[in-house]
Amino acid sequence: MTHVLIVGASLAGLTTAESLRAQGFDGRITLLGxxxxxxxxxxxxxxQVLSGEWEAAPIRGRAELTGLGVTFRFGRRATGLDLRRREVVVGHERLAYDELVIATGAVARHPFPASQTLRTIEDAHRLRGRIARADRIAIIGAGVLGSEVASAARAAGCAVTLIARGEGVSVGTLGLRLSARVAGLLRENGVELRTRARVVGVDASGVHLADGATVDASVVVSAVGCTPAVGWLRGSGLEIADGVVCDANGRAADGIHAVGDVAAWTDPADGRPRRVEHQQTAILQAQAVARAVATGAACPPIEPFFWTTLFGTRILVHGTVHPDAELQVIAGDDDGDRFVLAARREGRVEALVGWNMAREFRMARADLLRAEGSLV
Ligand SMILES: Cc1cc2nc3c(=O)[nH]c(=O)nc-3n(C[C@H](O)[C@H](O)[C@H](O)COP(=O)(O)OP(=O)(O)OC[C@H]3O[C@@H](n4cnc5c(N)ncnc54)[C@H](O)[C@@H]3O)c2cc1C
Structure with missing residues (x-):
């Protein structure tokens, strides 16, 4: 009986297991995390967890997990991969596989030990407690995560300084022009933005900058990106760059696929391997790989998609807004705070941005994906 071993028991790993069953795969599945x-x-x-609105919750309840007929091995870390023998090393143990799916995600960069990062439930609980007791907080890194922490900390009544290395806020695939609107949103809500600032150290007094200034803060958060969790694969013979290098179908080697934040799938548009740290991409890659393992089907193109909520403003982005794209309003009014924009280059819509218009954005996105034959 075929044994699929999935290493990494988070969103991408669990979705792979569920999708294998949905595709009719009736072999053995082990999910190791x-x-x-x-x-x-x-x-x-x-x-919601940082702001105290919700508690973190499992993606699936116990009954749903049991119903999958999967062997779960939580609290176990893979330490190596033996490609020749088709075995994953877990400390002193070896687990044989017929098909391996690598879903080990990413870990937060942590360049300043006196700062805190945010990746896990434990990080979120610790940071929530610290924000509740803090009056001043500094955040290093002005991307999506830094902006979200700023939003939660302002809601908790903290004075917040957001420290950007570049000219301003840079919200992933939203591009710099529209990220400037995010910077406006942060400033309107009382966040102090320090741009072109290079951090040289963090200690109990706050953040020290290269120009000699200190940003006073009792809590400092590093939100400076992630690195793929590939340490256990080093020396295995798999190609590792910024992530596990895969073809456009997520295949890394014979009988091995990678999905989610750890995976660098080859982008059919330019032939380069690229990692995408978005929840929806993790889900679509996991579904595609499950289909490939169960049925051998190839994967249609997957466009990046992400959303965020900052100070109550819901921002949704499909695709990538390139600097030279022409922006066209397709719903609402971009002088206000409710609109949907299409970003075009050479007549082709490459990206959609929704700003407080989730329903209209979703309709436009569904039309676009249908027209392109991509995965929804
Ligand atoms: C705070 C935060 C907010 C986010 N907000 C958004 C958002 O608004 N929108 C969006 O689209 N995306 C968001 N993301 C990104 C999204 O959560 C990720 O894209 C998604 O979690 C990727 O899932 P994954 O399963 O690939 O990786 P992960 O969720 O990182 O899971 C990987 C799992 O593998 C385990 N693992 C690692 N190494 C090993 C090993 N050697 N052996 C066994 N197990 C191992 C890890 O412990 C972890 O449980 C956010 C991420 C964070 C951290």
Whole structure:
């Protein structure tokens, strides 16, 4: 009986297991994960969990997990891969596989030990407690995560300084022009933005900058990106760059696929491997790989998609807004705070941005994906 071993028991790993069953795969599935918890969703950690609105919760209940007929091994970390013998090393143990799916995600960069990062449930609980007791907080890194932490900390009544290395806020695939609107949103809500600032150290007094200034803060958060969790694969013979290098169908080697934040799938548009740290991409890649393992089907293109909520403003982005794209309003009014924009280059819509118009955005996105034959 075919044995699929999935390493990494979070969103991408669990979705792979569920999708294998949905595709009719009736072989053995083992889901191995380093965390002790059953899989939980991370996006809520920097939003509802940090603000105290919700508690973090498992993605699936106990009965649903049991119903999958999967062997769960939580609290176990893979330490190596033996490609020749088709075995994953877990400390002193070896687990044989017929098909391996690598779903080990990413870990937060942590350049300043006196600061805190946000990736896990434990991080979120610790940071929530610290924000509740703090009056001043500094955040290093002005991307999506830094902006979300700023939003939660302002809601808790803290004075917040957001420290950007570049010219301003840079919200992933939203591009710099529209990220400037996010910077406006942060400033309107009382966040102090320090741009072109290089951090040289963090200690109990706050953040020290290269120009000699100190940003006073009792809590400092590093939100400076992630690195793929590939340490256990080094020396295995798999190609590792910024993530596990895969073809456009997520295949890394014979009998091995990678999905989610750890995976660098080759982008059919330019032939380069690229990692995408978005929840929806993790889900679509996991579904595609499950289909490939169960039926051998190839994967249609997957466009990046992410959302965030900052100070109550819901921002949704499909695709990538390039600097030279022409922006066209397709719903609402971009002089106000409710609109949907299409970003075009050479007549082709490459990206959609929704600003407080989730329903209209979703309709436009569904039309676009249908027209392109992509995965929804
Ligand atoms: C705070 C936060 C907010 C976010 N908000 C958004 C958002 O608003 N929108 C959005 O689209 N995306 C968001 N993301 C990104 C999204 O959560 C990720 O894209 C998604 O979690 C990727 O899932 P994954 O399963 O690939 O990786 P992960 O969720 O990182 O899971 C990987 C799992 O593998 C385990 N693991 C690692 N190494 C090993 C090993 N050697 N052996 C066994 N197990 C191992 C890890 O412990 C972990 O449980 C956010 C992420 C964070 C951290």
């Amino acid at each position: 380093a965390e002790r918890h059953s899989p939980y969703s991370r996006p809520v950690l920097s939003k």
